[in-house]
Amino acid sequence: MNKTIKTIVFFSIAQFMFISFIQAQNKTCYVWANGHWERPRANKEYHPDSLHCIKPGQSLPSRPKVTDRRDDNAEQLDNGDERVVDHRISRDMSPDLVKPAFEEMPVYRIQLRITTSDNNGTDDAVWVELNKEEHRFYLAKGIDNFQPRKTVTYDVVDADIKKLKDIQFLKFGVKGDDGPCFKKIELIINNSSTPIYATSIVTSAGTCFDNNNNQVAENLTITYNSLRSHAYWNYNGARANMWRPVKKINKEWIVSLIEACIGNQMVQDGSKLKWGSHGGTLENNTLFGAAVEVKYKNNHTLSVDLDLERDITGSNPEADIKFELDFRCNDGVINIETQNVVVSTDGVGEVQNFIRTTGFDLVSIGIGVFVAPVAATPLTIGAWFSLRRAIAFSVKLNPGAPTTSNTCNQTIVTAAGDILLKN
Structure with missing residues (x-):
């Protein structure tokens, strides 16, 4: 059973249990759709958090509330909505402080500079994962992405990457069956002028990955050891102050x-x-x-x-x-x-x-x-x-x-x- 099917089954069971529990409490549930409240449809999946349930005599709000459940430090506002303040990692910019160990360096920007091969591009969506949390991020700028012989720099946004040690690998995949070939991959952290990792260019054909080609792997993965054994994985040269945040x-x-x-x-x-x-x-x-x-x-x-x-x-x-x-x-x-x-x-x-x-x-x-x-x-x-x-x-x-x-x-x-x- 794949991950998507598992998720749908989980939501179906959770939805059934949630609605059964609510009905036992003599509550009626509604969902917001097409600009108005309506009763949930029997043949449609709903996440329990999207349902608004009321007791007899209670009235529905004029509109739904958007709820952010990113963490537990949400502050309740006077109007009932929530404001979330994410206290991540304090970056102290005092010049007298000792820089942290490289793996302990706070990360505030992650970029991938990717050069495609001379012959193979793709119109399908390409994704990257940075660790075992499987936060799959799609590299989809407002351009014609991953065309042959192009070098493009992509920002990767994952707020759970707080320190460099949280980047365990670079794992690439494609959503579809038209895989690309990468000639060079560079990892840039904290606006450094030089990458902390860069693949060696072996041939103009690059390394290919595809979901529908038994001649190549489904994923292109740069391992933990490969990243950390690279000559640039340090504070040397232009990377000396990359641990300091910008003003x-x-x-x-x-x-x-x-x-x-x-x-x-x-x-x-x-x-x-x-x-x-x-x-x-x-x-x-x-x-x-x-x-x-x-x-x-x-x-x-x-x-x-x-x-x-x-x-x-x-x-x-x-x-x-x-x-x-x-x-x-x-x-x-x-x-x-x-x-x-x-x-x-x-x-x-x-x-x-x-x-x-x-x-x-x-x-x-x-x-x-x-x-x-x-x-x-x-x-x-x-x-x-x-x-x-x-x-x-x-x-x-x-x-x-x-x-x-x-x-x-x-x-x-x-x-x-x-x-x-x-x-």
């Missing part, structure tokens, strides 16, 4: 993280939303500029514009998603609030409803939970891959006193779209 999160970094989180989530969901394109014969142009555009709004807010489309038979309708990211530094932790989410489309009827609902859900999961509008559905969020969690690391800044570390207490968004961390 500026530049616009390129923010754009790349948004693109990574949204691209991954669209593949994870199988939602039929995908990055916009320039169309073709009988196709719409749904890409107006870059797939992800970020602009300055004020000294603590960035405006974000995503160009997506709905994948249907025929001309794909546009799915344009706009939202704002509000940056704060509270109690030494960088926090992001997602605000003013607007989803628009040139589709009509069911297509319009689908795009609006799916668009709100996509932002909720891929970027971070927000107070949901009516169009959104109830969500339980794993959030290993959410932007809001990945960037919510603690930073201690030294404002000039050589032996004193102070915690950042404000963020400043510059006109260039960079985020400055200030005392």
